[in-house]
Each structure stands twice: as C-alpha cells, then as structure tokens.
Amino acid sequence: MQIELRNLTKVFPSRDKKSGEEVVAVNDFTFTIPDGQLIGLLGPSGCGKSTTLYMISGLQKPSGGQIFFGDEDVTEVSPEDRGIGLVFQNYALYPHMTVMQNILFPLQNLRGKDKMTKEAMIERAHQVARLVQIDELMNRKPSELSGGQQQRVAIARALAKMPRVLLLDEPLSNLDARLRLQTREEIRRIQKETGITTVFVTHDQEEAMSISDMIVVMKLGVLQQIGKPQEVYDDPANLFVAKFLGTPPINVFSGIVHNEMLYIGEAAVLPAPSVADQQVHVGIRPEAFVLDKDGPMTCQLNNVEVMGRDVSIVCTNEASENPIIRAIIDADARSAISGDSVRFSLKPHKVFLFGYEDEMRIRTSEVK
C-alpha cells in the first residue's frame, strides 16, 4: 500500500494560555512512501516524527493536509477503519492476557465479511507467532517475557489482522544494545517476508540507516531530506542532516572559499570549483581523513583509540567548530602516527560545504 502525505500539518494549541503560542509539530509535509518499503522517520526528539506516525495511524487528527493510502483519502477515516497495525513504544501488550490472547484480540474484533472462525483465528495466530518466532511462548503472560520477546509479540499482534500498513513507534528503544541489533534484523526480515509497507520512527540514525529502504530526516517539524540511507549520508542537503547522520559524527570546521580554493585556517585543503568567495561551514566525515605526511591539514594529536578493525585519531585544530576532531583510519596505517601532530589529506567526496548563515549545502561543480 502506497502512502502519500500531502501538505500534512499538525498544530498543537499552546499549553500556556497567556502567550497563546501554538506549537507546530509537523509543518507542511509532502512525501510519498512507495508500496512494500520500510521507511524510517528519523530525527531528534521533538521533531514531529511520532506525531507524523500517529497521524498516519489516525490516532491524531491532522490540522491540515491529507493522507492517502493508495488512491483512498483516509484523512477523515477513523483509525479502526484504516487497516493499520501499530506497535507502540512500550508495546502496550494487555498484561492480563496471555501471548495467545493478545494476538487473538484484534482477530476477535473482526466483523462482517472479515469475521473469522475460531479455528481460523488460532491458525492465523500460530502463523504470525511462527513468523516472529514466539510460537513456543503462546501461554505466557507479557510480564513473563523479556523485552525482545514482548516486542515480537507486539509485532505479531499488529500483523495478525494482516494490516495494509504497519507502523512502529520507536520499536527498539526499550531494548538493550545486543537485542537491538538482533531485533532490527528481525524487523527487516519480517517486513521483507510480509511485504507490508512499514513506517517506523526512531531517533537513532544508525538504526534507521541499517534497515530502511528510505529514510526521512526531520527537524522541528520540518522535513529535511528524503532518500535511500546511503544517498542521504553521501549527499546531505544541509548541515543538520550531515551532523545527524553518521557515527562518529561529522567534523565541522569553519572555512573560507577564496578563488575557488577551500581554506581551513591557513591551509588550502581542497579546490572548490565554481563556488563564490565566502565563509562556509566545512563538514568532513571521519573517514575522509587520509594520513599523509605531506597533506595540507595539520592537527594536534590528542590520542589514538584502537577499535580493532580501525583506529580513531582524536585531535584538535583551531578552525574546528567542535572541541575535538575524530578521524577514522585503517588500523594498518597506525604506524605512521608519531609526534605531537598529524597531517592529513582529504577525500573530496567526503567533504561538504554549507552556507555560513543558512547552513544549506553548497555544491561544487566537480566534487559531487
């Protein structure tokens, strides 16, 4: 089921009656979610991503704009008639029911032509339980399950009635690190197997990048960028998106473009073809640094963190907007580090320029 949001807006009235200021949680969203894809709504807390999800679910009414499922305008359709499955952040499993009863619950509500026989319901429950691999836990109560198992039950309950759209609100935030890795693969697998259009909300960029077909980056109710995770990472539309994606985060410097040459401090680091002379923010991905004893960029070495596969060099530079710079290099190159300073050259396609005031991306003609 393709989901289309047209000029979707949500305004919350102000809590403080005196000031009367309204809070715009979601501001004029327009985008299309292709059928059968896994979409991550990504952004820091308060960016409106959960509000967007709840508007798609129908639990919250939009202040303006429309929502389409396929060709059908569902903006005014109540949640129960939208054919969605929703997995809540805290799972909202009914604590007094067993896993089986929880999964059966939505099926028992089906009326009219969708009404199922008891045998069919039980068959379906076992089917979705097998899909999420909880079929041996059917007689347990939610309190007797681990966080990851509860998560699976919640997904099974949402999938049981074969929804057109599956919505997940921060599905992994209550899980520990190891389980999070495992469960996100699991969500990916389930989504692939069922082919249900799935939208999930997260503030964790790594989570979103790792499993989404497409990510939607949001900030303060405003859509920042949509695209395949790798595309957004490699080609951020603005400084916010560049900073938000990637671990370790991007290093930001203040720089100057002069005569189509980018300067960081005194050093002429890269050519910047067809960019007018101006002050800029320079975003440099940690993996953009290459150890080079003749490189243009000199940084004062703080320490070297060994992480096995690669090495993280922590250093400082006066032009950096962050207190430290983090560069990731191959562990083999480590022997080249010596003394109080390191010199780097930069991979041009991992370096991004942003306007100093508006923080929007400035594209050079040559460098992508």
Next chain:
Amino acid sequence: MVESKHQWKAWLYLAPAIVLLLVFTVWPIVNTVRLSFLENYNGMKAAGGATFSIGLWNYEKVLSYPKFTDTLFNTIILCVLTVPISTILALLIAVALNSIKPLQKTLQTIFFLPYVTNSIAIGMVFAAMFNVIGSALGTPQENIESYGIINNIIMLFGFDHQSWINSTSTYEANLFVMTVYIVWNALPFKILVLLGGLQSINKQYYDAAKIDSTPRRRVFTRITVPLLSPMIAYVVITGFIGGFKEYSSIIGVFGDKKMGPPDDPDRLNTMVGFIYDSLEKNREGLASAAAIILFGIILVVTFINLWVSKKRVHY
C-alpha cells in the same frame, strides 16, 4: 539496621503509640476473647465479686437466640444486596466520569460530597424522602398527611403512596429503603478509588484497542475491568467489611435506637446492633461472643474474597 546502643531510643520514640495501642486496642481484643468464654459474664456482677465458669455457653446461647439469627440474616442480606449494587454502580459512574472532559472535576466533587456528610444526617434526609406522613405517631388533632418526595413521585405517576418506613410498612419495603441509602452512601468512596485506578491505566491500551477496532463494550469488559480488578477487589473487600458492621445507617433512617419501623422496632437489627443491645443490658459475655462470631464471619468472607480475587485479579 539500628545499632543496638541506639535501640532504646527507637523504643522510646515508639512508646507513646505502643502504650496507647496496648491499652485501647490490643487489650480490648484480648479481653473480648476472654469474656466470650466466661459463662454469661456480667460486668455488674463481676464488680460485685461473682465468678464465671469457662466454656462455650455464651456462643451456644447467642446462636440459639432467634433475635441473634435475625440480626445475622439482616446483616448478610444487606451486604449481599448493597455491595454488588454499589460496586457496579460505582464502576459505571467512574468510567463515565473518566470519559468526560468538561465538568469532570466539578462532578467528581459532587459525587464525593456524601463522603464528607454525616451518615445520621443523610439517614434523616432519606427518612424524610421516604416518609408517608410528617408524624407517624400523629394524634387525631395533628393528623397531617405530608408525603415524602418519593411518595410524591409515585403519586405523580398515578400510583398509591406506599408505607416505606412508617408503621404498616413491609420488611421488603424497609430493606429497599436501606439498600438505596447504603448504596448511595457507599458510592463516593468506591467511585474515588475506581476513578483513581482508571486514571492510572496506561492510555496506550485504549489506543491499541482502538487501532484493533474493539467495540466499546468489549473494551470495558476485556480491558478496563481486568486492568481495574485490583481496585475492584479492594472496594468489594472493604465493602463487605463495612457492610457487616452496618448499624448507624439503620439508626439514621429509623431514628433513635429503633432498628425498624415503629410497629416492629427491632425488625432490621444488625449484628452490631445486637452487640450494643447486649452491652446495654450488661451482658458483656453474650456481646463478646457475638463480636467474636462477627469477627469470624468477616474473616471468612475476606478470605473468600481474597481467594476469588487471586483467581480473577490480574497481576
């Protein structure tokens, strides 16, 4: 743990409470048990130096007393009628209150008002509402027929006025009045407890139910009631304990020491009423035995309640 050299301080601070509890709570309980086993114990005779043999005489006497078995029956029937009715009504009102936004606080206050009102005063108001005539003992000179509001309403619909609590009233009519009054009086506390329970239920369960297009009735029976079951068990248990101690409500409706209509003054006597009557006649032995029996009944009923709730209450 408190260090041993500081323990005496702890005891010192606890002493006032402990002394008061020992004198006014623990000793009376122990003494009640003691008196219940002393044959026909009488405080006046005891003061005069009489001794009493030990045995089950008081219990046998109390249980064979038709008056006592009547009070037992009255008490139980009032409990059985009022506890379920008041619990169900309180549940419905609490759910309704919880589902409205405007006036919620105002209505909550109104529903809670009976709780802070004196129960004798409420009883007098109920008596006035159910009255047939202003003066039940009216002399020919003051034969004023002044109907209470209930009879006025009945007459409005073209029916004859009934004697609810006055002379010639039936036992069933009396029971009806008492049930209405006790239920009304018991509602505020139950509503308050259940409303508190309702407001602590995570709203997401309702969102989840909504997504799954759950009918309202099913939301109530399959989600609200089970999630509220600990609170329901609590109000049922305290309701039964309170019900077995019913006394002042009957005094409130029927007036000074009369546990029934004027022509049958003891008809609605309860167990607590029986205990008071026995004490008044200086028959402390009988009163103690009745009190212990009452205690035993409450204990058993509470255990049954707990046993049932263990099976039915979730978490």
